[in-house]
Structures are given as C-alpha cells and as structure tokens.
Amino acid sequence: MRPLFSCLFLGFGLAVGVTHALAEALPLSEWRRELAAKPQGDAARGGALYAERGCAGCHGPDGMADDRPGPMLAGQRPLYLYKMLLDYQAGRMAGADAAIMASVVREPSRQDMADLAEWLGALLRPAAAEAPEPPIVRGDRKRLIPPCSACHGAHGQGWDLQPALRGQNRDYLVKALQRFKKGERSNDVNAGMSQFAVKLTDEEIRALADYYGR
Ligand code: HEC
Ligand code: HEC
Structure with a gap:
C-alpha cells in the first residue's frame, strides 16, 4: 500500500502546486x-x-x-x-x-x-451564423439561471466588462463556458459566470455556442 499512498500524495501536491500558480x-x-x-x-x-x-x-x-x-x-x-x-x-x-x-x-x-x-x-464585429434561439438563452428560473441578455445585451453585443458573444468562434464559446462550468476559469468578477455555468448541460452549452457563434 505504501508506494501507492506516496504516489497519491505526490499527485495531490502537484495538483495543489498548479492551483496555487493561478x-x-x-x-x-x-x-x-x-x-x-x-x-x-x-x-x-x-x-x-x-x-x-x-x-x-x-x-x-x-x-x-x-x-x-x-x-x-x-x-x-x-x-x-x-x-x-x-x-x-x-x-x-x-x-x-x-x-x-x-x-x-x-x-x-x-x-x-x-x-x-x-x-x-472599433473594428467591425462579424455576424453570427444565425442558428435558432435555444430556450436557455432566456435563462431558467427553476434552476436560477439568469437570461444571457441581462448582462450580454439583447443581441449578445456586450457592454463594458461584459463581452460580446455574437460572432465569436463557436469552439471558443464552448471552451469558455466549459471552463466556467468546471471551475477552470475564475477571473470573472464576483463569479458572475461561474455561479450558474456549473448548471448548464453540455447540450445547452453547444446550443448557446451555435446561437451566438459562427
Ligand atoms: C450576471 C451577468 C452575466 C450573465 C447573466 C451572463 N454572463 Fe456571460 N459573462 C459575464 C461577464 C462579466 C463575463 C466576463 C468575465 C471575465 O471578466 O472574464 C462573461 C463572460 C462570458 C463568456 C466568455 C467570453 C469570452 O470572450 O471569453 C461567455 C462565452 C459567456 N459569458 C456566455 C454567457 C451565456 C451564454 C450566458 C447565458 C446563459 C451568460 N454568459 C450570462 C456576465 C454574465
Ligand atoms: C501564438 C498565438 C497568439 C498570439 C500571437 C496572440 N494571441 Fe491572443 N489569444 C490566443 C489564444 C489561444 C487565446 C485564448 C486563450 C485562452 O483560452 O485562455 C487568446 C486570447 C486573447 C484575448 C482574450 C479574448 C477573449 O474573448 O477572451 C485577447 C484580448 C487577446 N488574445 C489579444 C491578443 C493581442 C492583442 C495579441 C498581440 C499583442 C495577441 N492576442 C497575440 C493566441 C494568441
């Protein structure tokens, strides 16, 4: 058992080290x-x-x-x-x-x-691919998920510290939402994204990226 234990400890130490680097x-x-x-x-x-x-x-x-x-x-x-x-x-x-x-x-x-x-x-923002709007864009009261428009604007055009989503690369939107969901991105002020992203399903994330992205 001993070697296994020390391996686990080493793994734990490395993981902590990585977390602290952030x-x-x-x-x-x-x-x-x-x-x-x-x-x-x-x-x-x-x-x-x-x-x-x-x-x-x-x-x-x-x-x-x-x-x-x-x-x-x-x-x-x-x-x-x-x-x-x-x-x-x-x-x-x-x-x-x-x-x-x-x-x-x-x-x-x-x-x-x-x-x-x-x-x-000041450069021209590219258009979105115009996929149909998935219901989750309007949030889900039961799961305490706010509508995206509350912070990102009615058309996903963003405002101040809230980024524009419309026209972003689809893959990057999926990556960003997955990071918030998994706790791998925590630079959002007051956990504005992470507090609810954890509740989004993978399908919802894909549909949101299809809708806002290109
Ligand atoms: C309470 C306000 C709020 C709501 C509601 C909100 N967002 Fe955000 N979102 C933010 C803020 C603020 C940031 C910027 C985080 C940072 O500073 O890193 C952000 C960042 C993002 C990013 C990363 C963009 C990039 O270029 O890296 C994505 C993607 C995103 N939000 C998607 C969504 C979607 C989809 C919804 C609806 C399900 C939503 N957000 C709802 C405030 C919000
Ligand atoms: C070698 C490739 C590379 C170069 C060169 C590069 N970037 Fe990036 N940039 C990236 C990647 C990859 C990301 C996404 C990083 C992540 O996922 O955290 C990124 C992210 C960004 C973001 C965040 C956007 C968002 O929506 O969250 C900004 C702003 C940015 N880069 C600006 C710049 C600027 C300005 C320069 C030149 C001074 C530059 N980059 C040069 C690869 C590059």
Whole structure:
C-alpha cells in the first residue's frame, strides 16, 4: 500500500502546486480602481502594435480569427479586452492557451493594452451564423439561471466588462463556458459566470455556442 499512498500524495501536491500558480480573481473594488486608472486608448497606435507584435498570426488580420487558434477580437468591447490582457499578464487565467497569451503580454504596458483594445473595439464585429434561439438563452428560473441578455445585451453585443458573444468562434464559446462550468476559469468578477455555468448541460452549452457563434 505504501508506494501507492506516496504516489497519491505526490499527485495531490502537484495538483495543489498548479492551483496555487493561478493568481486570484480581483475583487470588484480593485477592478474599479484599476479601470478608473486606465489610460485613454489611441486606436491608430493600437493598430500599429497589433501588426508589430504578430497578433494577426493567431487572431487574424483586423481581429477576424475565423479558423485561427485565437478567439475573435474584432468589435469586442474595449474595456473587456483591456481587462483580459491584464488578467493574462497577471496570471489570472489557467491553462496552456492562457500561457500563450501570458507570454504575448509579458511586456506591453497599460498604455499599449489600452491602445490595442481601442483599435480592436472599433473594428467591425462579424455576424453570427444565425442558428435558432435555444430556450436557455432566456435563462431558467427553476434552476436560477439568469437570461444571457441581462448582462450580454439583447443581441449578445456586450457592454463594458461584459463581452460580446455574437460572432465569436463557436469552439471558443464552448471552451469558455466549459471552463466556467468546471471551475477552470475564475477571473470573472464576483463569479458572475461561474455561479450558474456549473448548471448548464453540455447540450445547452453547444446550443448557446451555435446561437451566438459562427
Ligand atoms: C501564438 C498565438 C497568439 C498570439 C500571437 C496572440 N494571441 Fe491572443 N489569444 C490566443 C489564444 C489561444 C487565446 C485564448 C486563450 C485562452 O483560452 O485562455 C487568446 C486570447 C486573447 C484575448 C482574450 C479574448 C477573449 O474573448 O477572451 C485577447 C484580448 C487577446 N488574445 C489579444 C491578443 C493581442 C492583442 C495579441 C498581440 C499583442 C495577441 N492576442 C497575440 C493566441 C494568441
Ligand atoms: C450576471 C451577468 C452575466 C450573465 C447573466 C451572463 N454572463 Fe456571460 N459573462 C459575464 C461577464 C462579466 C463575463 C466576463 C468575465 C471575465 O471578466 O472574464 C462573461 C463572460 C462570458 C463568456 C466568455 C467570453 C469570452 O470572450 O471569453 C461567455 C462565452 C459567456 N459569458 C456566455 C454567457 C451565456 C451564454 C450566458 C447565458 C446563459 C451568460 N454568459 C450570462 C456576465 C454574465
């Protein structure tokens, strides 16, 4: 029994180590302070940085990431983009894909991030594939699931820190919702997503991604 036990302990230790490597989500009060200090973004400079830093390789020219490894960025809410870049830099996002972004944003300053967000946010948001609306979009009172529109807007267009969902890559939407559901993404302020995502079924997640995504 002994060797098995020590293996389990070693496994446990490693798992704890990995969990600890993830920086904790910032509370709302600290985000308020952080966002109040956000520099004004310069879109022209942001466009130049986007080209210089090779963002297009994974997110496509003009933020249109169709068939590329990164999510769609064109027309995403600037404040959300800015927050995500800070989250990657501070190590608040877990997983191998987040590690790619963490290395991409090791250097950029807050001014760089504000400029990138300003430029990307002003680009044309791509259309969704227009799959039929699944009932879960309107939430489920019995299971205490709020309607998506309460935070993401009537058309999934997003607002402030609530990202646009419409036009996002389908696979990325599934990945994001599964991460919230499994507790692998905890950078959402006040657990705004994680508190109910855990109740979504895999079928509902697929239907939501079909509806909002492309
Ligand atoms: C080598 C590929 C690669 C490069 C280069 C890259 N990204 Fe990313 N980016 C990704 C991947 C993959 C993700 C998804 C990460 C995850 O799942 O956590 C991502 C996620 C993001 C997100 C989060 C979007 C969302 O909806 O949550 C933003 C913002 C972003 N990248 C901006 C940029 C910018 C700006 C640059 C250039 C400075 C850049 N990326 C360069 C691969 C890349
Ligand atoms: C209480 C407000 C709230 C509700 C209701 C809500 N969301 Fe969110 N959602 C957020 C916030 C805030 C974020 C950004 C989290 C962060 O900062 O990382 C988010 C992020 C997401 C993301 C990640 C997007 C990306 O680019 O990484 C997806 C996908 C998403 N929500 C889908 C949904 C769906 C589908 C519903 C309805 C079932 C829904 N949300 C309902 C607040 C909400």
